[in-house]
Amino acid sequence: MRTSDAAMITAQKAAHAVPRVSIALTKSGASDATYKAGYGTATENRIIEIAHVEEEFSQRASVVLHNRDKVLTTDLSGYKAFLTWGMVDASGADNVTGAKCAPLWVVDKQDHSSQGELLSTLTLWGIPDLLAFNFAQDYYWQDSSSDWKVKRLIQAVVGGILPPAFDGWAQAYSTTFDSEDQLMDSFAPAELFEVNLRDNALSKLRELLGWTKSVTRGENDTNMHFLVPIHSHDTWEAARKYEL
Template structure:
């Protein structure tokens, strides 16, 4: 959750408020362009493992189409008029990858398509194979850092991004994949980083300053991310609609063993007990994963199996919600949605996808 001022946090919980939006577009050597609700017709901003947005701007006066916005960095912010004035909270930066000029009855508009840091990591391929040997001592954290900062040889041609690590688990800076982690020629940076994270209980997202954040998310307990409990009633952070879903976790069982070449016989496993109870009734739905790696002991094998299961559990969607714009919401926030009218009164989980939508009619939604 991005930090909000107390006045903005309070304003977004109000029954009604004046929503604000703006986009600041910058390019070295060119004039900065700032557009607000007076020119913005519509914004759709999507966040998951990648980020993208479409921004439609009024071009009735021809001002927008006169500028070639390709390559501009765009920072989109949402906010509200509070007791302290107009306040905004910026989202992670994006870059304009396309511009389309539109015309229809009585109106001219320009549509900007923007993509984020993760999108660029996903489209940047390795220029050679990365194949460490069995004596390599680089940890997951070391390799992740080298990929992001473009110091790993196969990505040395790429743009360097800043990466940070917080709330680290026991694996990120201890597990050494050695020769069991390879990067194929033209494999994307994002693919390689996600494979590395699958050995840990860590996830990643992009901060508002454009840095890559790698962190251990909260996934259990009753302490939720600030401003992330949604419930009907005065004084609560309300919602427009909720949808609850129950899913089986696939695979429901992960086992990690020492590869025979290591000469060791370590093993560890983890299973999703809820899905396992269903598999016990009908084994048709049972799906298992088996990995062979270089692990130090049974404890590390079990820790990696547990970490991989966490990622599969995070991918098993539990529900969705449409709520008034939460200006600080981020993917992997730990949230609680409550509807006392429903027998299944609480839906607790981590945000996997956010769509923020603003339209000139004043409707602001986050789902």
């Protein structure tokens, strides 16, 4: 779970907060790159604009980089990216504790110009969005004797090993169950669960989660996390008046 420290929280509340925003790009067999917004070396300081959304079933970003020196020539498609939303804390240090976001992958890079400025715009998707573009290549169904529990089916769908194979974005993901409700590893949907031709993996994942009290959450370790949400509230007492 991503947790900010006290210095980060204080920096976020400061009247004159100074952000430290960056994107780190990696790909096996290729050179890594890190770009920043308003700080760093001339080569690093490239971020012009970021639009970033993190939701339970969607994590997307659009990052605009300046390319006035014409050095951004690499095809970044398939690169894994981590956005970091840090702050300068009271000590003057760059504090990124808990600021690293869920992983994204570059699905598109567009080079263009605007008002005389050469720009490169990266479109990035997270794990749920990529699962939405994994489509079943055949039918799959279970009979009433199947003992595959919801947890095992989730692992198979997210891990790309459920027959038939899902074909689309060629990537399998690991799962981490931070907490589980009693249905996750006890209920076997049997013939109630099936996959039809061209069903996408995200829709089947959401269907499986519907049989539990669990949710999924984006973390910064490239796994898809599942947990039972904790609800905290005051204890209600009888014969008392409450105003909401």
